[in-house]
Structure formats: structure tokens, C-alpha cells
Amino acid sequence: MNRQEFARRLRSEVLILDGSMGAFLQARGLPDGYAPDLWNVEEPDAIVAVHREYVNAGADILLTNTFGASRLRLGEYGASDRVREINAAAVQNARRAIGDKRALVAGDIGPSGTTLQPGGELPFEEAVEIFAEQARALVDAGVDVIAIETMFDLVEMKAALIGVRDVSRTVPVIAHMTYTVRGLTDTGTDPETAAIVLEACGADVIGVNCSVGPEDMLEVVGRMARATSLPLSVQPNAGLPVMRHGRTVFPQTADQMAPFAKQFVDRGAAIVGGCCGTTPEYIRMIASEVGHKPHAATSRLPGTWITSRSRSLRIGKGAPFVTIGERINPTGRKVFSQAIREGRTDLIVQDARAQAEGGAMALDVNVGVPLVDEAAMLEKAVLAVQNVTDLPLVVDSANVHALERGIRAFPGRPLVNSVDPVREKADFLLPIIKRYGCAVIGMCAESEIPERAIDRVRNAEKILRMCEEHGIPKEWVVFDCISIPVSAAPASAAQTIETIRIITTELGCATTLGLSNVSFGIPLRKTVHNTFLAQAIAAGLDSAICNAVDPLLKETVAAASLFAGRDAGCRRYIDMAVPLEAQRKRDQAMLDAAKAGQLLNVATPGGDEPKGEAGAGKAKGTRDLLWDAVVEGDKDGVPGLVKRGLAEGLDPFDIFLNVLTPAIRHLGDLFGTGKKFIPHLIASADAMKAGVAVLMPLLEASGNVEKKGTVILATVKGDIHDIGKNIVGLMLRNFGFDVHDLGRNVPLEDILAAAREHKAQIIGLSALMTTTMMRMKDVIDAVRGQGLPHVVMIGGAVTTPSFAEEIRADGYGKDVGDVVAIAERMLATHKERFPRDASDKPATQEPRSPAP
CATH class of the missing domain: 3.20.20.20 (Dihydropteroate synthase-like)
Structure with a gap:
């Protein structure tokens, strides 16, 4: 099927996408922490059986079991050289399940599993090649469609789309971003912006999947529909995950979720399916609601x-x-x-x-x-x-x-x-x-x-x-x-x-x-x-x-x-003229008063001139400029401003404690309120790091350097996502913590061994997949069962406060901007649990004066 044929079909009817794969495979014996993609060659009958259930439930499009079948992610399981073999087997399994029915095979491509530059280590062009390699394997194996899904970083989605289009200009592409309950991606992209960029980069269908339930996706879909001429695709979770009796479950039932399908279709969705927590029963009910029926058209203003x-x-x-x-x-x-x-x-x-x-x-x-x-x-x-x-x-x-x-x-x-x-x-x-x-x-x-x-x-x-x-x-x-x-x-x-x-x-x-x-x-x-x-x-x-x-x-x-x-x-x-006219009247009144001798000294009329214009207000001092540079992530400007402050006689410890530290805290607050996003956190953390590098020799010479505590960070076994964890490490290091990052897919035994070796006070655990959440509980149970002195903090997109409470975590980080304050509070609250030979100095005092 080429792009034109796919577009024609979507213009006339709603197609049904399948649902969750991972939970089904676990029920069929997939070991915890094992790569589902490897089962395409090791247990193909199990994969075919799941696909067949969805076809029988009414799915028109099957996603291949290849969400993690790209080079970097397979490399976590020693299979980076098997990209072509695994993806080809996955396509064959989907074809077997379809048989003689009229359904399409969509080659599934998920995130790379790491962070692209500048926030991470992966160069953009290398990411493009990684996605192209998987796309080439899927296209060569004969997929009808490529589906790129669960992307929260617009840069990575662009890399994936470019990679696919470098391989084929004719294969249809579905591009799914994932959004928070705020209606933004974790990196701050709104639905309209995503729609415009994805369409321009070669997607044929754009949409949203995972992260939230159908209620929170309605507005996202409506906003996308007003920003694109393309059909939309929707794949919600069965609500947000909760813990029940020690298990992760999705609370929304099939009969509760299915009625949302009509609302999506009325907003322009031409493809509707399910993501985490959905089963063939969900897909059957969605298909009965909207399958093969007409849908509303999307529209975008010209220009x-x-x-x-x-x-x-x-x-x-x-x-x-x-x-x-x-x-x-x-x-x-x-x-x-x-x-x-x-x-x-x-x-x-x-x-x-x-x-x-x-x-x-x-x-x-x-x-x-x-x-x-x-x-x-x-x-x-x-x-x-x-x-x-x-x-x-x-x-x-x-x-x-x-x-x-x-x-x-x-x-x-x-x-x-x-x-x-x-x-x-x-x-x-x-x-x-x-x-x-x-x-x-x-x-x-x-x-x-x-x-x-x-x-x-x-x-x-x-x-x-x-x-x-x-x-x-x-x-x-x-x-x-x-x-x-x-x-x-x-x-x-x-x-x-x-x-x-x-x-x-x-x-x-x-x-x-x-x-x-x-x-x-x-x-x-x-x-x-x-x-x-x-x-x-x-x-x-x-x-x-x-x-x-x-x-x-x-x-x-x-x-x-x-x-x-x-x-x-x-x-x-009017919005421009009314305040301007009022300002001019005030200015004239002041000038008239001055001419009449009523004022001896006339201040600048109306106070400071508008920001950004020449002569605006009083020039900022070095402390204020340094504060701004950290908040704005000006890595190049911070070292020079630190040196300027030192030349003016500012104390090195004062600069660190009362300028750099509150500035980065302020950025964390902005992140927590949705005014700044992950790219800003990374840039500001790098800027502060550049300033600390200038100060460190002076702080060490003065004896003012002390570590607040030692933290072990790890993404749990079976999970290879580490974007949030990497930023957490960056933030904690900037605040004086000794951080040992063990990476991704880390077994329980390695986490405990590292915590013992480094005499860590805090273990920080990350998970992004519902199938790996319970590995966090395993770590906590082991720490408590063995009487170890460590406290455990958890975080990740799928975690919630109730989940943290149920598994008895000592701390929960909703956002990466929270982690420093949480870590400091944990040190103070649980001090009696830590080894005597570990750092037990009081945490560095809070700033003595408010931020500039």
C-alpha cells in the first residue's frame, strides 16, 4: 500500500488499531525484564496468538512487536546486530495472524531509548540512522505502514521521521506523540506545534498515544485537528495506572472507554485503538462504536x-x-x-x-x-x-x-x-x-x-x-x-x-x-x-x-x-493603543508639572521603558546577570560572569550559595509549574555546572566544599529509558550530591551492591514502563528485608504518589525539578538510618538571602 492509497482509505472510513501487547506476553510466560522483541524469533507462536486475538476483535491495523527493536535498545540484551532478523520475523508473525483477512501490518518504531543532543549524548544524525536501520528492515519485510509512537521529544520524532523518509518516500507513516495531563509533551511541545512539524517532516497520519486516558486526550486531538490537514490517530491508555493488591492495573473498563471513540472521530480521528491496559475486548467495543464509519475532517488555516x-x-x-x-x-x-x-x-x-x-x-x-x-x-x-x-x-x-x-x-x-x-x-x-x-x-x-x-x-x-x-x-x-x-x-x-x-x-x-x-x-x-x-x-x-x-x-x-x-x-x-495612550497622558502630565515648577527632579516618565529597548531601566549588576544566565541556560556567559563577580570582590561561597543555587532552584520551580521544560532544565544545569567549575578550586581551598550525600541512580531491570534519570543526576550533582549512575536495565543485585560499595544514603529508581514498575518494589523489599540503611526514591512517567505509598518508597519525584528538595528532605528525615562512616555533615545551609 502506498501513501495515496492509504490516504484514500482513511478519507472514507475509520480504521481500528490494535491494543496492548506486553501484558499479554507476560501472561504467556514472558520473563520479567526480558525484551518482548526477542520473542518474535524465540516464541513466534505466542506473538501470532496475540495478534490473532486483535484481528478477530476487529482490528484493521496490527502493530508489529518491534517497539524496542532498534539497535540501541536491542543492545541492552546483547542483540544489537539482530535488527533485521527480529523486525523481519515480527512482520512475518503479523502476516500469519492476519491470514486472509483484510488488515494492515504497521511496523512499530518506539523511542531510541536514550536522549539526543544537546540534552543527551546521541547526535541527531546518528539517531536518524538508528531509526532508518529499523525502518529499512521493516520496509524490506513488506509492512503496509510504519507507525512511530510514544515520542515525547519533538527532536527525536523529527529524527525518526527523517530516518523513515530517507528509506522510503512511498510507505505511509503514522506519527504518535505522547502528552501529559497538561496537554503538553514532557519537553514542552503543544499539540498544534507537533501537528505542523510532523506534517512537514513527512507523516501521513498524526496523533497521540499512551501516557493518559481518553478524557485527557480529547482536547489534544481537537487542537491537532485545527492545525493540520492530515487525518488523526488516537491510542489512549485505559486510564492512568494504579496499584491494586500489589499489581499495576488500569482502572478504565472497556465499556467506559469505548464511548470516547465517537468523540475522537467527531474531532477528526480516522484511526482509533488502545494502548496500555487495553485488550481485545476494548478493541471489539471500539470497533462496534466507530469501525468503518465516516469521520470529521481536520482543517488548518492557509499560509x-x-x-x-x-x-x-x-x-x-x-x-x-x-x-x-x-x-x-x-x-x-x-x-x-x-x-x-x-x-x-x-x-x-x-x-x-x-x-x-x-x-x-x-x-x-x-x-x-x-x-x-x-x-x-x-x-x-x-x-x-x-x-x-x-x-x-x-x-x-x-x-x-x-x-x-x-x-x-x-x-x-x-x-x-x-x-x-x-x-x-x-x-x-x-x-x-x-x-x-x-x-x-x-x-x-x-x-x-x-x-x-x-x-x-x-x-x-x-x-x-x-x-x-x-x-x-x-x-x-x-x-x-x-x-x-x-x-x-x-x-x-x-x-x-x-x-x-x-x-x-x-x-x-x-x-x-x-x-x-x-x-x-x-x-x-x-x-x-x-x-x-x-x-x-x-x-x-x-x-x-x-x-x-x-x-x-x-x-x-x-x-x-x-x-x-x-x-x-x-x-x-486597541490592546496596543489603550495602555500606550494612558502612558503618554501620564508622561505629559509629569512634563507639564515639571514646567510649572511643581517638580524639581523629573524621573524617567512612567518608570522603566519597555523591556528590551535601549536605555531600559537601571543596568543590572553582576549578581542579577549571573542569576539570569543560569535560569536561561547561558552556559557560555556564566563563567565570565562568575569571574567578573570574583573580580568585584564577591565571595566564592556566596556566589554558589546565594546566586547559582537559588537560580537553579527557581528554574526547578518553573519546571514544576509547566513554565519551563526538560530542555531548559538541562541547559540551566549545564550553565550552573560551568559556573561551579570556576568556583570549585576556590571553594576547595577555603574548605567550603562538602558533599550532601551519596546517591545511586538506576533504571530498573527490564526498562531501558533514562532521559529523566540523567537529568536527575545532573541536578543532584550541581547541589553537592555524590551521584553514581548505574545506567539502564539494572538488576536488583547490582543496585544493592553499588549502594553498599559507595555507602549511599539514597537509592533513586526510574521506570517508564508499566511492565517494569514492580521492579521498584523488589528493590524496596530487599532493602527493608535485609535491614539495609538506604532510603529509596522513585520516579518516572508511569509512577504516581499512590504507587509510591503502596510499595513503601521513602520519596517520590513527580518531576525532575522536585528531586533536589526531596533528596535533601530525605537526608534530614532519615539521618539515623545512615552508616556512621558515610557523610553525616549537615546539608549545606539554605541561601541566606532571597534570590536576586
């Missing part, structure tokens, strides 16, 4: 969509005018250029923060300085900017290799600047645009700028033809209609306006400009280019690369949008 990891933005007709901040650019900026030569990102971060706070809707990132490794520096800049803002980015370079590095480092869907009508460059760049699912700026000029609008439009049409050759739709292209200094070519402005009109109305594409070019070389530049901007917006201009924090420009955009159909009900203009 060019770009995203960050957690925010999406539309550029096009009727959308709010998009201001793209131009400041991250070395042109004409000596100090900025020097920072880039030195490999520093502090000024980049500063400009990104200022523009985001000043109202920019996207940011252009350009680091093109002669004799610099631009590819490496652009990647570094893109990573740094992500830590301080969630705005979508325009990745900007004349160097195609640099563009690819910058694109690869960005978790969302960037706008790439740019492609021109020269075929040699286009044939090199457009495959990269297609592979990574980017949007792209098309230049309406080659080496020389055409004078006439009609010639610029011809260049645009040439670019669209080349895009079509590479499978890139016109909705992915935003055309730069070219602005020329009015001082040099007065007639050119009218041609630019006409180019905008033709491209928006006749080609149906979005448009942009580099705005400041038009006023180059003449006085009162803001007046000139803002006047031109108003005319361009009237002609249909959708966006501009500009000084997005300029108050006059923002007023011009708001006012012009009233007449261009971009501000229904004048709401945006």
Missing part, C-alpha cells in the same frame, strides 16, 4: 506555518503581520562580530532576549563573519537562542552547509533564509529543506535585482517550479519581494509594492521584506521605512525582517493592519 519547540506562527493572508527581529546579525556591529570570532553567544542571547521581550514574533539568526567556522557557530547560536525564548527562528546564511547545521539544531520548523532562482544553489538547498520539513524564503532576485515587478515575479515562479520538482508545496515558501534604498532608486519602491500585490494575489504565496534597506543613506530613517511599511502592508505584505522593538514601527504595524484585514474588531490595535 506558511513556522514553529519553535513550543509555539507556532502563521505567515499569510489574514494572519497578524509578523515582525521578525533583525538584531542577531553581525553586519555593521564590530563588538558583536568580535564575540562571534571568539565563539561567544552572550551577545546573541542578550539580543534574543531583548527582541523577544520587545515584541518580536520571530527572530532572524545570522552569524556570518569572515574566517569563522560559520556552520559550527550557527548551530551554537541556534541552541543558545532556544534557551532564552520560545520564538520561531529564521535561520539565515549564504552558506548552505551552515544552514543545514542550524536547521538540524532547531527542534521546531524554522524559516530558512534563503533560496534564489539560481538552479545550482537551489538543487543543493531544496533537498535539505524537504528533508527537514522547513519553510523557506525565496528571493525574487538573482545576482542582480530586477527593476520591474514582472521580472521579480518571474523569478518567484521559477523558484516555485524548482520547489515542485523537489516535492515542496508553495505553502512552504515566503517570497522576499526585495527592498532597495529609495535614495538610490526612487522608482523601485513602487515596483516592490507591485511585486507584493502580484505574489499574494496571483501566486497565493506569503511575502516578506528586509525593511531597513529601503531607508539606507538618508536621515530620519524610521520615518521613511515605516511609511513604506504601511504602504507595503496595504498591498498585502505578510511579514518583515525589521527592528521589531521600535515603538513607532509597532504602532505603524498595528494601525496599517486595521486597513489590511489583519485585525478583526480592531482588538490588537
Whole structure:
């Protein structure tokens, strides 16, 4: 089955996906902690039997038993060289179960089992190859569909989709993300952003599976439906897991869960199935509710969509005018250029923060300085900017290799600047645009700028033809209609306006400009280019690369949008104008009072200027800047600020205790409230680590270094997920704990042996799979049964407070941001249990003063 055939079938009817596999295999004798994937070759009849039950229950699509059959995950069982054998056997087992019935085989691909860079060790391209290797084995074995599932990291999902599409452009692909009860992934991606990115990267069906029950998936599905033109797929758990009589169970019965299927279908779901806790009985009831019936269609507003990891933005007709901040650019900026030569990102971060706070809707990132490794520096800049803002980015370079590095480092869907009508460059760049699912700026000029609008439009049409050759739709292209200094070519402005009109109305594409070019070389530049901007917006201009924090420009955009159909009900203009008008009245009143002699000293009118604009407020001191740098994950900026603080006479221990420590605690609080996410935690922890590295020799010399306690970390036997655990280790080390991370799939005996060897006070256990949760209880039972002095803390996506209480854990970490406070509390509460020769010094005192 190819993509077109699959799409046609989904347009006409709802297909039923199967349910859980793991629990069935355990009931048939799968040992605890053993890889289910290996049973494809060792116990094929058991696999076939489970598949057949689902086919008989009405499943139209069977997921192969290959969720963990990729190189890294099989490597945990010494089978990394058996990827092709195991995946081929799994496909054959599914085919045997189907027999002569009309059902499809979907090759199942789960997460890689580790974390991608920058948060982990796995390079993006290596992840792509790992997913491609499994996809190649599945495609060669004859699957009808590929299903990528249970992904919470948008970067990893992109790697998986790219890997599959590198193998086959024709196999249909279902792409499932997994969400928390907050409606976000653990890395902070909302449903709309995921839908846009997954569609652009080549998915044929997008959706959600695992983690939560059907109630919490309803809103996620509805939000996805408004952000994509693709059909949706839904695979909920049978509720959230609970402990009953020492067993992990899912509380929602089949008759409670099945009625949700109709609600999913009404929101645009064309595929409905079940995940953890569901059985053939669940699938039978779901099939009777919605199987082979029509479903609602999804819909997405037209235009060019770009995203960050957690925010999406539309550029096009009727959308709010998009201001793209131009400041991250070395042109004409000596100090900025020097920072880039030195490999520093502090000024980049500063400009990104200022523009985001000043109202920019996207940011252009350009680091093109002669004799610099631009590819490496652009990647570094893109990573740094992500830590301080969630705005979508325009990745900007004349160097195609640099563009690819910058694109690869960005978790969302960037706008790439740019492609021109020269075929040699286009044939090199457009495959990269297609592979990574980017949007792209098309230049309406080659080496020389055409004078006439009609010639610029011809260049645009040439670019669209080349895009079509590479499978890139016109909705992915935003055309730069070219602005020329009015001082040099007065007639050119009218041609630019006409180019905008033709491209928006006749080609149906979005448009942009580099705005400041038009006023180059003449006085009162803001007046000139803002006047031109108003005319361009009237002609249909959708966006501009500009000084997005300029108050006059923002007023011009708001006012012009009233007449261009971009501000229904004048709401945006009123939201901008009312507080501004009130502020101006206050300012005028103060000035009038001053003139009348009623005030001797006039303060800055209205207090600080808007954040991000020149001269805003009082300059921050080193402590405040260091606090900001840690919270924002500015790893490059922190060491210099620490050294500056030391040079100013700050005490090393004071910097550690009263600046770095509360800053990272604050970041943990933001994580706990859903305002920051795992990537931010990793970046901030790395930033603090960089600062501590500067302080450590001084702290050791002064005798102020002490370990709070020793912690053993491990993912339990049978589970090979370690993303959350790795971050926990990073956070604990930053707070003075001695951490020994044993890795993944760790047997009980190894955990206890390491705890004895290192005289650990705390054992931290992680599990992400419901089938491995009870291994945590085994460890706790052994610790208690043997009278060992350790306390045990548990965590992981499937764990809950009630589960922790039932298995008698000493601590439970809901989020990785909680673990430091929990570990400190455990040390204080259970101090009498720890060995006398272990560290029994009091925990480092809390900060003596509030955070800056």
C-alpha cells in the first residue's frame, strides 16, 4: 500500500488499531525484564496468538512487536546486530495472524531509548540512522505502514521521521506523540506545534498515544485537528495506572472507554485503538462504536506555518503581520562580530532576549563573519537562542552547509533564509529543506535585482517550479519581494509594492521584506521605512525582517493592519493603543508639572521603558546577570560572569550559595509549574555546572566544599529509558550530591551492591514502563528485608504518589525539578538510618538571602 492509497482509505472510513501487547506476553510466560522483541524469533507462536486475538476483535491495523527493536535498545540484551532478523520475523508473525483477512501490518518504531543532543549524548544524525536501520528492515519485510509512537521529544520524532523518509518516500507513516495531563509533551511541545512539524517532516497520519486516558486526550486531538490537514490517530491508555493488591492495573473498563471513540472521530480521528491496559475486548467495543464509519475532517488555516519547540506562527493572508527581529546579525556591529570570532553567544542571547521581550514574533539568526567556522557557530547560536525564548527562528546564511547545521539544531520548523532562482544553489538547498520539513524564503532576485515587478515575479515562479520538482508545496515558501534604498532608486519602491500585490494575489504565496534597506543613506530613517511599511502592508505584505522593538514601527504595524484585514474588531490595535495612550497622558502630565515648577527632579516618565529597548531601566549588576544566565541556560556567559563577580570582590561561597543555587532552584520551580521544560532544565544545569567549575578550586581551598550525600541512580531491570534519570543526576550533582549512575536495565543485585560499595544514603529508581514498575518494589523489599540503611526514591512517567505509598518508597519525584528538595528532605528525615562512616555533615545551609 502506498501513501495515496492509504490516504484514500482513511478519507472514507475509520480504521481500528490494535491494543496492548506486553501484558499479554507476560501472561504467556514472558520473563520479567526480558525484551518482548526477542520473542518474535524465540516464541513466534505466542506473538501470532496475540495478534490473532486483535484481528478477530476487529482490528484493521496490527502493530508489529518491534517497539524496542532498534539497535540501541536491542543492545541492552546483547542483540544489537539482530535488527533485521527480529523486525523481519515480527512482520512475518503479523502476516500469519492476519491470514486472509483484510488488515494492515504497521511496523512499530518506539523511542531510541536514550536522549539526543544537546540534552543527551546521541547526535541527531546518528539517531536518524538508528531509526532508518529499523525502518529499512521493516520496509524490506513488506509492512503496509510504519507507525512511530510514544515520542515525547519533538527532536527525536523529527529524527525518526527523517530516518523513515530517507528509506522510503512511498510507505505511509503514522506519527504518535505522547502528552501529559497538561496537554503538553514532557519537553514542552503543544499539540498544534507537533501537528505542523510532523506534517512537514513527512507523516501521513498524526496523533497521540499512551501516557493518559481518553478524557485527557480529547482536547489534544481537537487542537491537532485545527492545525493540520492530515487525518488523526488516537491510542489512549485505559486510564492512568494504579496499584491494586500489589499489581499495576488500569482502572478504565472497556465499556467506559469505548464511548470516547465517537468523540475522537467527531474531532477528526480516522484511526482509533488502545494502548496500555487495553485488550481485545476494548478493541471489539471500539470497533462496534466507530469501525468503518465516516469521520470529521481536520482543517488548518492557509499560509506558511513556522514553529519553535513550543509555539507556532502563521505567515499569510489574514494572519497578524509578523515582525521578525533583525538584531542577531553581525553586519555593521564590530563588538558583536568580535564575540562571534571568539565563539561567544552572550551577545546573541542578550539580543534574543531583548527582541523577544520587545515584541518580536520571530527572530532572524545570522552569524556570518569572515574566517569563522560559520556552520559550527550557527548551530551554537541556534541552541543558545532556544534557551532564552520560545520564538520561531529564521535561520539565515549564504552558506548552505551552515544552514543545514542550524536547521538540524532547531527542534521546531524554522524559516530558512534563503533560496534564489539560481538552479545550482537551489538543487543543493531544496533537498535539505524537504528533508527537514522547513519553510523557506525565496528571493525574487538573482545576482542582480530586477527593476520591474514582472521580472521579480518571474523569478518567484521559477523558484516555485524548482520547489515542485523537489516535492515542496508553495505553502512552504515566503517570497522576499526585495527592498532597495529609495535614495538610490526612487522608482523601485513602487515596483516592490507591485511585486507584493502580484505574489499574494496571483501566486497565493506569503511575502516578506528586509525593511531597513529601503531607508539606507538618508536621515530620519524610521520615518521613511515605516511609511513604506504601511504602504507595503496595504498591498498585502505578510511579514518583515525589521527592528521589531521600535515603538513607532509597532504602532505603524498595528494601525496599517486595521486597513489590511489583519485585525478583526480592531482588538490588537486597541490592546496596543489603550495602555500606550494612558502612558503618554501620564508622561505629559509629569512634563507639564515639571514646567510649572511643581517638580524639581523629573524621573524617567512612567518608570522603566519597555523591556528590551535601549536605555531600559537601571543596568543590572553582576549578581542579577549571573542569576539570569543560569535560569536561561547561558552556559557560555556564566563563567565570565562568575569571574567578573570574583573580580568585584564577591565571595566564592556566596556566589554558589546565594546566586547559582537559588537560580537553579527557581528554574526547578518553573519546571514544576509547566513554565519551563526538560530542555531548559538541562541547559540551566549545564550553565550552573560551568559556573561551579570556576568556583570549585576556590571553594576547595577555603574548605567550603562538602558533599550532601551519596546517591545511586538506576533504571530498573527490564526498562531501558533514562532521559529523566540523567537529568536527575545532573541536578543532584550541581547541589553537592555524590551521584553514581548505574545506567539502564539494572538488576536488583547490582543496585544493592553499588549502594553498599559507595555507602549511599539514597537509592533513586526510574521506570517508564508499566511492565517494569514492580521492579521498584523488589528493590524496596530487599532493602527493608535485609535491614539495609538506604532510603529509596522513585520516579518516572508511569509512577504516581499512590504507587509510591503502596510499595513503601521513602520519596517520590513527580518531576525532575522536585528531586533536589526531596533528596535533601530525605537526608534530614532519615539521618539515623545512615552508616556512621558515610557523610553525616549537615546539608549545606539554605541561601541566606532571597534570590536576586
